[in-house]
Amino acid sequence: MTILVTGGTGLVGTRLLKRMVAAGLDCRAIVRAGKELAAGVAAVEADLNDPASLEGAVQGVSAVVHLAAVLRTQNEADIWKANVDGTRNLVEAVKSHAPNARFIMASTGLVYNSDSPYPAREDDAVAPNMAYPASKVAAEQVLRQSGLIWSILRLGFVYGDDDGHLQMLPKLVDMFKWHPATKLSLVHHRDIETAVNLALTGAADSRILNIVDEAPTSLYELTSLVGTPIAPSAEPLTNPWFGQIDGALAASLGFVAKVPTVLQSRRDRSL
Template identity: 35%
Template sequence: MRILMTGAAGKVGTLLRPRLARDGRTLRLSDLQPMEPGAGEEWVTADLADPEAMAAAMKGVDAVLHLGGQSREHPWADIVHANINGTQVLLEAAYKEGVRHVVLMGSHHAAGFHTRPDNGEDLPDYAFPRPDTYYGVSKVVMEALGSLYHDRFGMNVTVIRLGTCNEGPLDTRGLATWISADDLACLVEAGLTAPGYHVVWGVSDNPRRWWSLEEAKAIGYVSRDSSEPFAAGLIAEHGEPDLSDPVHDRAGGIFTLNELGGKW
């Protein structure tokens, strides 16, 4: 089995590469930044928005994990080129190559202005898009493109509304939004075989989380990690989080604050 991983040189790609390695599996790594492939890996340099380059990168591929694009807020033209045009070009190349399974790495910023539900329940898996940035808008378009290529062409697509993926949560907000690299790898594996179209929250089963895991569990995700072992140290350093503060009350956290202006 050959999996194309775009954006392989980035933080998430670096975390996932060793965790997705399997006997009989080849990871075809793609990015604009050159890197040295390891055992069981191949390397291609490709601009996501270049149809010829993506068609070449897609040759002989069985599934796609799409991590590539602008990972932070940028001017609109940059976001459109990398994240919107790039995703469309990638999906078109996958369709023409006959790829059946695609996992798109979306973001919680696609729903950033959603707040904690008043009823104490989790924010639903398919919460209506409420993007907090141009970057968030691009992830909404990613979800829409995935839906289109599923409905029109029968491609199996899973979009992960990724939370915070690091070796551990970096602050008290992360106690709710964190997903471990091992859990993210498990969620990606589930998406690589899941039939249909799905939007799932990318978060570990943290006691403080407020994003639903029902859809992720439905496609086979089993979270084995929790942010709670980090809680005492983070709270000692930063204090108990104020859940009425937009940083903790809104899915997009600090990226929803007006004073950030165009910088985000």
């Protein structure tokens, strides 16, 4: 089995590829000139915005793990171009040159509406206002309508392996005026591999799955864990389920988090 990974030089991709190579999987990854990959990964110079360059990247692959995305930019046009047009170009390349490949796409729990009356489920309506999650919903639709063998992993708040995400939370709290009692559904990098491995078996074919650990944790607790606690508050939460997504469907298909809580991650020294 040869697996093509996009976004292999990003925070998620670098950590996933190291684990996949260590597990003995044959991995190749799309890179731009000058970028380096984890040892043991075959590099293919290509660009998701250049359809002609993708033919060689997808030739002979058994599966595609599509992680590449643009998030941290003020230019919304760049977000839509990368996340939707780039996905469409990759989908078309796979349809033409590897039509039997399993196509696994990473998405985000941010697609769900903030006023959900419970932890968000995969079949809930989605209508995000921000460009990044809105573009991911559009990219999901491209894949779902492609005719390929597909699965979509909507990830909780990704952290671990010294990626710096938890350390960014005080800044995000201040930027978005989040309540310190707001709880986030989390997923450790180790369990992105867990979810991808599950999807590679076919258990997630034609499904959208929320991928989260077992214990949503408050922003106040999370920031305290990394040594930068935010100000507490006793004010009531306006949207008490914002940030939480339901992982029951993935669990019913066999997903079991290797890092079930952020406290376990601290004990393992893999925050």
